[in-house]
Amino acid sequence: MTLPMRWSHGTLDDVISSVRGGFSAKCDDRQALPSERAVLKTGAVLNGRFDATQNKYVPPSEHASLRTPVSAGTIVFCRKNSEDTIGAAALVERDDPNIFLSDLLWELRPATGVDLHWLVSSLKCDRTRKLIQIEATGTQSTMKNISQGRLLSVPVAIPPLPEQRKIAEILRTWDVAIQKLEALRAGNLRRRVWLRSHLFTGRTRLPGYSGTWREVPLGEVLTEHGLQGTGAEQVFSVSVHKGLVNQIEHLGRSFAASETGHYNRVLPGDIVYTKSPTGDFPLGIIKQSKIGQEVIVSPLYGVFTPATYAFGVILDALFESPIAVRNYLHPLVQKGAKNTIAITNCRFLEGKLRLPMDPAEQAAIAEIVEASQSELACIEAEIQALTRQKRGLMQKLLTGEWRVSC
Template structure:
């Protein structure tokens, strides 16, 4: 699509200065001074993470060259991961006299360029910007990275300043809505963490419930029913974030054997234990099936029916936590030389947890867990919808396909 008549298309190096950062390993000759610096870990997608800011020795005669200024666009070179190419945000001067590492570019718009940093950042984040960065990524060594020369050749669409400002304001409205929902999501997750340490341990009791809590083996509350597939069930896998999910939907295709008669059948509400290390869950994942119909999973998975559906809900919510899963499984699992997990289904049931024995209290606790999970799902759906809306708006507004009305004095 052609740019509108009153827009320009200008290469980055004509309107911005792309600055490489300071190398940690370079020799420091002469006097130097310690300065806080931005690493790849600090530069996230749309925000600066200041939870851990380190210092670096900077030669005194190079301090000005590497010092960040408010309005600088920070972009990471990729660090070998294509998904990280061009990840970045705008530096707001959060830390005085801060410099940047060589894996983080600082893009500074020139004073006479008539280009807003916010507008340039939006273009780099847009579909066109992402496609350009991906097309430039070096892959000859198997590591996707960018260099300053490639960034300097990025074609920037340059509408008049009032139009840039209006487009940035419109898209900022979506960002603010997403930020508010993200904060609400964090509050929901914090509440669920509190529930795991208080409500699910009996430290805090729901009003009206005084029944006994006992430390029992999971074998007392879970039963391995041993049912196999009948041949008509769909094959499912287990995801950290989505729980039981259709294997084709999750992985793009089915990895099931031609004959699935020996696969384990999963009933609605069953607890499924995967014996595969995954990300934050090096000893496997424990999830409850929230699927309304019977499905089947790999025979490598353990499948167990809880004494009550509510107990299954409680176990599912408890084992959302990587720490809770590790604490339960670590005494039970043996790890092989190739990081394989050795644990039988019988051994899995030998671990102990402190659980409520009264079915009424189990149901009440489960209802709280279900409610907070439903709230979280609604928040995630809203964030996803707003993110897709913003992406669509960016495609229209940043190419000039949709024009904005700009007030003239």
């Protein structure tokens, strides 16, 4: 690769002055309190931003083994993890003397004449990450490891210090914009929590509405229509974060049987209950179909049509919370002969919720929910767009393809 004038070919050994490791002490499987000592998990750097809350509590009996506390002005680097995440790095902006590195993490410090922010950007860029993955060793893609020598041998294009600073300044502009959007996203999610605890319970009423709220079994507002596939519908799965998704587009392939005539048909607006454990939802997930056409899902799923579309919107928003799903489903659990957990479709409809009976109030609440969901989708799209822009900028600026005036 031909470099611009005054740039030089080098390796990470030329821009990193020291590499210090940590130690994995025996820990409790919980996050430490602010006054307690802890070691970092690799999750502290996996998204490219340092997160000190990703830690494990270390009891006093293990304190003597701890070394390398978290220090401001350093870079925490993941030296051992899966093939996709090895090499993740994040800048530490403040000291935290109670939190220490584990043996899966390194502390990196820049060499003299090297800008710290430029260095962390160089480590994060796609080209460097790919070279680190190539240098990593290990027989399994699920756990790769890189030695200090291999890391420091990774080639890097080194601009003069003034240009390093200017490149870092430009990239920080994108970081600030992304962080502001992430703050807006967090605010949206906090409002959704408020909606579930106040607006969906009748605790707070919308102005102009005074209709009845009643505790009713879901069987009064949901109907199991029992329709099955005709052979013309596409097979969909249900995702925690995306709701109903095309199986091939989401999973890369279809897991459906060759014959799908017995699959359950889902109408637009229907509620789908998956029954299978998924992450924070051990009893299954409950989603409304936002697909504008009829689709089919596994015959193991329960499919129900809400009395009004607005009821479906409210239930979908309520049950995006793992706590709300557990509180509703747990009392309905029936254990099978082999101690398996099962909730039949009929049993699913027996649980009770306090809901508004006035269709106009239902629609008003649903309108607020959909506005919040649209806002969140726009914020997510902007975050993704800026993230893509930043990755492209990093590739251009950090290789010298695009120059900056200093």
